[in-house]
Amino acid sequence: MALSTLVATFLCTIVLPILLFLVAVKLWEVYMIRGRDPTCRSPLPPGSMGLPFIGETLQLILQRRKFLRMKRQKYGCIYRTHLFGNPTVRVMGADNVRQILLGEHKLVAVQWPASVRTILGSDTLSNVHGTQHKNKKKAIMRAFSRDALEHYIPVIQEEVRSAVKEWLESDSCVLVYPEMKRLMFRIAMRILLGFDPDQIKTDEHELVEAFEEMIKNLFSLPIDVPFSGLYRGLKARNFIHSKIEQNIKKKILDSDQEKKHRDALQQLMDSSRKNGEPFSMQAIKESATELLFGGHETTASTATSLVMFLGLNPDVVRKLRQELQEKEDQGVDLQGQSLNIEVLEQLKYTGCVIKETLRINPPVPGGFRVALKTFELNGYQIPKGWNVIYSICDTHDVADVFPNKEEFQPERFMAKPSENSSRFSYIPFGGGSRMCVGKEFAKVLLKIFLVELTLQSDWTLLNGPPTMKTGPTVYPVDNLPTKFSHYSRN
Known part of the structure; x- marks a missing residue:
């Protein structure tokens, strides 16, 4: 019994x-x-939907790259899953991604997860559509024009030189990733939002910490309760908004003073007036926060990867310095006032180093869309209303145009692409109508960073090759501890 x-x-x-x-x-x-469309004969992509309601969100958040690699190995270049509360199809490969990126407004529309939309806001460039998107993009693009970029060069030089000097004077190792975030944050605050250097010094520590908290919780379950990821992200966002609002009010008071160069935030404010739109403090704050996120988080990730790859490949550093030396032998002072856009464009190998870094470690792993109607993709149906994630990192990984994919070879970008290669095999800045608006700014910034870094310093990675994670941009788990020393040209 x-x-x-x-x-x-x-x-x-x-x-x-x-x-x-x-x-x-x-x-x-x-x-x-x-949930498949019965009017479409094609099957759903292979895959699994995970746990009820939660789907596979927790596995993605906890495992990141490991989860994505496992899925790709098991299901291939198109598979279904359930992420952030929605049935989702993940897509990679040049031909597949091309159809998604060029299908904007016809097959798909941008739609980031609910947590991202809630934290960043509905009026940001990444979330608006149609005429609103076109006008906002046009306004921001003025801040990234060739003339504007030329004006930014001295500011970037000043900030990078000051940071490198600090690293050289440090007796202990430098944690590169946190330092890069501080550096790129200062540059973005000055160039994109027009903050004064003294004002940045006062608020920098608190603002950087708030941004850390906000970014860490961007991709979280859409549950706004105390101590949840979304709750913490919103709290940090509200602090950032309060500081930005102070700056906006100062700009409004100074609006009568004509300035030759206007930062991206001022361009957005001017555009709102020209289009006859009622001034919305909330909309401007959301746009400014998005600019800061896009303008410093992605460049900090790539600059960190540059230090890592160059630290692991001394031959590449030697070739890079050789190009810079040749330019200086022609009478160009790369660390002085003669540095301009034209000179930066002539640094071809330097540009290839950046391209190769973006190939292996694109800072943003992909983008989010939603299917506007049921359509077919490579023999599978994508049902209307399902989310579609196009993968940048996996698309680079599976591209046949890059032999020896695991090796860091900037020279591969010196040659002209073959006629058979698709331009969607390499998409670090996305593509189509929503290609990154700040890509030219990023290229200028990263080239100046390489000029200052390699002409002033040598460095050694203290832990060797780090483990990389994504959250939401790519970063080294150990923060890349590095020892810097003065570079001697003799």
Whole structure:
């Protein structure tokens, strides 16, 4: 009797809940698969939908690259999953991504996860559509014109030189990734939002910490309760908004003073007036926050990767310095006032180093879309209303145009691309109508960074090749501890 009671208890407390859980998972899978469009004969992509309601979001957040690599190995270049509360198809490969990026407004529309939309706001460039997107993009592009970039060069030189000097004077190792975020944050605050250097010094520590918290919680479950990721992200965002609002009010007071060069934030404010739109403090704050995120987080990630790859490849550093030396032998003072856009464009190998870094470690792993209608992609149906994620990092990984993919070879970009290669094999800045508006700014900034870094310093990675994670941009888990020393040209 006691044995039978024990068995019954075991079945009720252990086996039955497990069976019910497995049945729930199976029913969830069946329910989600029924979401396919019956008018389309093509099957859904292969894949799995994970746990009921949660899907596979937790696995993605916890495992990041490992999760994505495992999925690609198991299901190929197109697979289904369930992320951030929505059935999702993940897409990679030049031909597949081309159809998504060129299908904007016809097949798909941009739609980031609910947590991203809530934290960054609905009026940001990445979230608006149609005429609103066109006007906002046009306004921001003025801040990244050739003339504007020329004006930014001395500011970038000043900030990078000051940072490198600090690293050289440090007795202990430098944690490169946090330092890069501080550096790129200062540059973005000055150039994109027009903050005064003294004002940045006062608020820098608190603002950087707030941005860290906001960015860490951008991709989280859309549940706004105390201590949740979304709650913490919104709290940090509100602090950032308060500081930006102070700067906007100062700009409004100074608006009568004509300035030859106007930062991106001022361009957005001017555009709002020209289009006859009512001034919205909230909309401007959201746009400014997005500019800061895009303008410093991605460049900090890439600059960190540059230090890492160059530290691991001394031959590349030697070739890079050789190009810079040749330019100086022609009478160009690369660290002085003679540095301009034209000179930077002539640094071809330097540009290739940046391109190769972006190939292996694109700072943004991909982009989010939603299917406007059911359509076919490489033999599979993408149902209307499902989310579509196009992958940048995986597209680079599977591209046949890059032999020896694991090796850091900037020279591969010196040659002209073959006629058979697709321009969508290499998409670090995205593509189509939503290609990154700040890509030329990023190129100028990173080239100046390489000029200052390699002409002033040598460096050694203290931990060797680091483990890289994504959250939401690519970064080294150990923060890349590095020892810098003065570079001697003799």
